[in-house]
Amino acid sequence: MKNDQNDSKLAIIKDFIRAIIDQDLEANKNQGRVHTRFPPEPNGYLHIGHAKSICLNFGLAAEYRGLCNLRFDDTNPIKEEMEYVESIKQDIRWLGFDWEDRLFFASDYFETLYAYAVQLVRKGKAYVCDLSADEIREYRGTLTEPGKNSPYRDRSVEENGDLLERMRNGEFPDGSRTLRAKIDMASPNLNMRDPVMYRILRATHHRTGDEWCLYPTYDWAHGQSDSIEGITHSICTLEFEDHRPLYNWFLEQLAVHHPQQIEFARLNLTYTVMSKRKLLQLVEEGHVSGWDDPRMPTISGLRKRGYTPESIRNFCDRIGLAKRESTVDIALLEHCLREDLNKNAPRVMAVLRPLRVIIDNYPESQVEMLDAENNPEDPSAGSRKIPFCHELYIEQDDFREDPPKKFFRLAPGREVRLKHAYYIKCEKVIKDSQTGEIVRLHCTYDPETKGGWSKDGRMVRGTLHWVSVPQAIPAEVRLYDHLFLREDPTDEEGGDWLTALNPKSLEILHPCQVEPSLADAKPGDRYQFLRKGYFCKDSGDSSPGKPVFNRTATLRDTWARIEKAQKKKSS
Ligand code: ATP
Numbered sequence: 001m002k003n004d005q006n007d008s009k010l011a012i013i014k015d016f017i018r019a020i021i022d023q024d025l026e027a028n029k030n031q032g033r034v035h036t037r038f039p040p041e042p043n044g045y046l047h048i049g050h051a052k053s054i055c056l057n058f059g060l061a062a063e064y065r066g067l068c069n070l071r072f073d074d075t076n077p078i079k080e081e082m083e084y085v086e087s088i089k090q091d092i093r094w095l096g097f098d099w100e101d102r103l104f105f106a107s108d109y110f111e112t113l114y115a116y117a118v119q120l121v122r123k124g125k126a127y128v129c130d131l132s133a134d135e136i137r138e139y140r141g142t143l144t145e146p147g148k149n150s151p152y153r154d155r156s157v158e159e160n161g162d163l164l165e166r167m168r169n170g171e172f173p174d175g176s177r178t179l180r181a182k183i184d185m186a187s188p189n190l191n192m193r194d195p196v197m198y199r200i201l202r203a204t205h206h207r208t209g210d211e212w213c214l215y216p217t218y219d220w221a222h223g224q225s226d227s228i229e230g231i232t233h234s235i236c237t238l239e240f241e242d243h244r245p246l247y248n249w250f251l252e253q254l255a256v257h258h259p260q261q262i263e264f265a266r267l268n269l270t271y272t273v274m275s276k277r278k279l280l281q282l283v284e285e286g287h288v289s290g291w292d293d294p295r296m297p298t299i300s301g302l303r304k305r306g307y308t309p310e311s312i313r314n315f316c317d318r319i320g321l322a323k324r325e326s327t328v329d330i331a332l333l334e335h336c337l338r339e340d341l342n343k344n345a346p347r348v349m350a351v352l353r354p355l356r357v358i359i360d361n362y363p364e365s366q367v368e369m370l371d372a373e374n375n376p377e378d379p380s381a382g383s384r385k386i387p388f389c390h391e392l393y394i395e396q397d398d399f400r401e402d403p404p405k406k407f408f409r410l411a412p413g414r415e416v417r418l419k420h421a422y423y424i425k426c427e428k429v430i431k432d433s434q435t436g437e438i439v440r441l442h443c444t445y446d447p448e449t450k451g452g453w454s455k456d457g458r459m460v461r462g463t464l465h466w467v468s469v470p471q472a473i474p475a476e477v478r479l480y481d482h483l484f485l486r487e488d489p490t491d492e493e494g495g496d497w498l499t500a501l502n503p504k505s506l507e508i509l510h511p512c513q514v515e516p517s518l519a520d521a522k523p524g525d526r527y528q529f530l531r532k533g534y535f536c537k538d539s540g541d542s543s544p545g546k547p548v549f550n551r552t553a554t555l556r557d558t559w560a561r562i563e564k565a566q567k568k569k570s571s
């Protein structure tokens, strides 16, 4: 369902999270402080869903003159790597946010967390359990059946204290024992049925090395880390709603600073998978070129594709916040991008599938520099000079030997405008005698139409983009489409989500011909190729003499159309 987008403007004004914060401020809770955090687990690259959480957490801090920490939730040594830590930092900075000196790691708190656990043991609120992982699951019961108490539940405080210490000292094998909170095995909430706090695991941690063979669970580490950092509002996604009673229980038992956990619905996008596990699979199985493949919903993929940080922030604002799951139309993300690029991307000319045109009546040795505006949306962007001469490239599909009705571009005997240049008329078509393929056109130009306007008021219906042959720069152009064919690639009826992969999500064109001003393009620079879409010079794959341009977006704004249709319907 694509809901919640029409009233997104309202959502910006007052969503439920801002309402809670306002109330807290009014009641002078936390002495009027607002302190949030963004807590990624360094086990993958950030994606557009994380961007929503980043914009929210850092955005709230900025709005309320508060602070936002970056905290890596690095409690699982098996899946975590420094590579991910670095990419996450880079992506957050690129999005335009700054944690200043507040970069933290849950692993910084391992010692404190352990001391807290000892406190709970002393209070009789935690115990060492010898059940295996499978047995713990068995004893836990189900949603409809209460669990059973572990036979180790009533160990004495002394025995628990002694065992916990020996667990830490590495006296027991992996998986042989756990530390569990002593809550209620009959609780209707499964999270409250004596959840595991520590497991024994010999694994090298990317920061603490081999110092620990006990690792805290997410539930045990998260709330306490929030508390240690003085977080006031701990914002997370809906799947943690059922964990909130446990979050609160730990903090109450420890009687420490108590942040408030607030849940919101995670972002889902059409034609996209968002789970890190699935994204990792796409990378590992080579369905994409890497985490930063321009078809990936990762921040690094969007960056390589040519997305601007502004457009992503704007998108995150517009989708607003909800308490129930929904899927946002990817067309809205693309719309936010086009809005930004339309304002800011300089216009240039590039011919993606070149067809040679000889201007028979233009002197062979002559080159003329013509004025071309850089952005009709922004007069301050100025203009540049583009060369015009005897030989040009136009787009193959801008010519039809046998034009159908409503084809207003070039055809034998027909006149069209070349953007910024002259009217030209097609006089002759030259074909390959073997294949019948059109190899070039012979045209004439009208010198009285300089700039693309006829003095006698003669009208033409088509305006084509073009590039002058001798000065053109050959380039590779990569056209991207949605990575998946189905709106919801993971829907059950559709079967295996990988069958939804779009086999035509990448088309490589080479050689394309781009105008000479693009010789100065720097990696990451964005342009509108007239009539062709928005493109971005690739940062990794371009080499001197062979630039690569990624298509960031086509010019067709489906979201604007949807909006227009909706307005029409409602009026
Ligand atoms: P994992 O399954 O590995 O836990 P995750 O997507 O939850 O994956 P985290 O690194 O734990 O990844 O996420 C960091 C923060 O980003 C969390 O607060 C999480 O709630 C939030 N987040 C993750 N995915 C989304 C999403 N699709 N929309 C909004 N927020 C998200």
Ligand code: MG
Binding pocket: 041
């Ligand atoms: Mg998570």
